[in-house]
Amino acid sequence: MPNKTIPYGKQSIDQSDIDAVVEVLKSDFITTGPKIPEFEKAVCDFTGAKFAVAVSSGTAALHCAMFAAGIKAGDEVIVTPMTFAASSNAILYCGGTPVFADVLPGSLLIDPSEVKKKISSRTKAIVAVDYAGQPCDYDALKEICLEHKLLLISDACHSLGGAYKGRNVGTLADMTVLSFHPVKHITTGEGGMILTDNADLATKMRMFRGHGISTDYRQREEKGSWFYEMVDLGYNYRITDFQCALGISQLKKLPAWIRRRQEIAGEYDVAFKNNPSIIPIEKSSDVSHAYHLYVIKLEKTDRNKAFTTLRNNGIGVNVHYIPVHLHPYYRKRFGTSEGLCPVAEDAFRKIVSLPMYPKLQDTEIRKVIDEVKSLK
Numbered sequence: 360m361p362n363k364t365i366p367y368g369k370q371s372i373d374q375s376d377i378d379a380v381v382e383v384l385k386s387d388f389i390t391t392g393p394k395i396p397e398f399e400k401a402v403c404d405f406t407g408a409k410f411a412v413a414v415s416s417g418t419a420a421l422h423c424a425m426f427a428a429g430i431k432a433g434d435e436v437i438v439t440p441m442t443f444a445a446s447s448n449a450i451l452y453c454g455g456t457p458v459f460a461d462v463l464p465g466s467l468l469i470d471p472s473e474v475k476k477k478i479s480s481r482t483k484a485i486v487a488v489d490y491a492g493q494p495c496d497y498d499a500l501k502e503i504c505l506e507h508k509l510l511l512i513s514d515a516c517h518s519l520g521g522a523y524k525g526r527n528v529g530t531l532a533d534m535t536v537l538s539f540h541p542v543k544h545i546t547t548g549e550g551g552m553i554l555t556d557n558a559d560l561a562t563k564m565r566m567f568r569g570h571g572i573s574t575d576y577r578q579r580e581e582k583g584s585w586f587y588e589m590v591d592l593g594y595n596y597r598i599t600d601f602q603c604a605l606g607i608s609q610l611k612k613l614p615a616w617i618r619r620r621q622e623i624a625g626e627y628d629v630a631f632k633n634n635p636s637i638i639p640i641e642k643s644s645d646v647s648h649a650y651h652l653y654v655i656k657l658e659k660t661d662r663n664k665a666f667t668t669l670r671n672n673g674i675g676v677n678v679h680y681i682p683v684h685l686h687p688y689y690r691k692r693f694g695t696s697e698g699l700c701p702v703a704e705d706a707f708r709k710i711v712s713l714p715m716y717p718k719l720q721d722t723e724i725r726k727v728i729d730e731v732k733s734l735k
C-alpha cells in the first residue's frame with residue numbers, strides 16, 4: 360500500500376473554524392444556547408427555507424421528519440433503494456413500512472413513474488434522496504404528492520447548495536433533511552438539520568428534538584418559569600453550541616466549496632468523455648449539482664477488481680450504495696431480495712465513487728484520472 364491514500368471525501372477546517380468553536384467553549388452556553396438559532400437562521404438565509412431545526416445528526420433529522428409526518432404502524436413510505444440505510448431506517452423508527460421504488464438508469468435518482476406504481480391506500484409519504492448531490496425531479500414528485508395527499512421528504516444530505524430549476528435545495532419539499540458529517544458539504548462533526556416552510560411541522564420537530572417537551576431550557580429561563588410538560592415521546596437529539604458555531608463558520612465558505620466541487624467534476628467529465636468503459640452518472644441540464652459524490656459506472660471492467668486496483672494505487676474509492684433492500688436486516692424482516700429494484704441492483708454492480716472534496720489538488724485529480732483510465 361502506498362503511504363498516502365487520496366480519500367473519497369474529506370472535511371476542510373481552518374483557523375477561523377477553530378476560533379469560532381473555542382470562543383463558544385469559553386462562553387456561558389455550550390448547549391441549548393444562542394448559537395443554535397443563529398445556525399438555523401444562517402441555513403434559512405442561505406437556502407431560502409422559512410424554518411430550520413438543528414439536531415445531533417442527519418439520521419436524527421430523518422427521524423424528526425418522519426415523526427412530524429405522523430408516520431406510524433401500518434403506514435407505508437416510498438423510498439429509493441439507492442441511498443444510505445438511514446433514509447429508510449427512519450421509517451422503521453416510527454413503525455412504518457418502507458416501500459422501495461426503483462431509480463432512473465442514468466441519474467440513479469428515484470423514478471417518479473416507479474413511485475406511482477408503488478402507491479397504495481396506506482402510502483403516507485415519499486422520501487426522495489438527492490443522490491450524489493443532484494436534486495431529484497421535484498416537479499414530478501410534487502405532482503404525485505398533491506394528487507395522492509402525500510408528504511414529500513427530501514433527503515438532501517448530498518445536495519446542500521444545489522438547486523432544481525433555479526430553486527434552492529431546502530425549498531423543494533415539505534421537509535428537507537441535511538447532514539453535517541465530515542464527508543458532507545459542511546461539517547459540525549456530527550450534526551443534522553431539517554428545513555421546512557411549515558410552522559406546525561417545525562414546532563413538532565423542535566419538541567421531538569427535546570424529549571417531546573413543549574418548551575426548552577432557554578424559553579423557561581427567559582420566562583423565569585420552572586413549568587414544563589412532556590406532550591409527546593421525544594428524544595435527546597440536541598446539537599451543541601460549539602458544533603453550531605463550527606457550522607456557521609463552515610457555511611460562509613460553502614459557495615466557494617460548491618464551485619470547486621463543480622470544477623473537479625468538470626475535469627472528470629472531460630477526462631472520461633467518449634470513453635465507452637467509464638460512464639459518469641448523468642446530470643440533468645436543469646439542476647445545479649452540488650457534487651457530494653462523483654460516481655462512475657464501469658461498463659467493461661470488473662468493479663470489484665477495479666476497486667482493489669485503485670485502492671492499491673492510493674485512490675480511496677468507495678461504493679455508494681448497496682441497495683437498502685439487499686441488506687441482511689431488510690431481507691430478513693421484509694423478505695426483500697434481488698429483482699425488486701433491477702435498475703438500482705444493476706448499477707450497484709458497476710458503480711465507484713471517485714475522490715471529491717474542495718481541497719483535492721490538481722495533481723491528485725490527474726492521478727485519479729490516470730489510474731481510472733488505465734483500469735483493465
Ligand SMILES: *Cc1c(COP(=O)(O)O)cnc(C)c1O
Binds near residue numbers: 419488514549551
Ligand atoms: C450521511 C447521510 C445520512 C445520515 O447522516 P448522518 O449525519 O451520518 O446521520 C442520511 N442519508 C444520506 C443520503 C446520507 O448521505
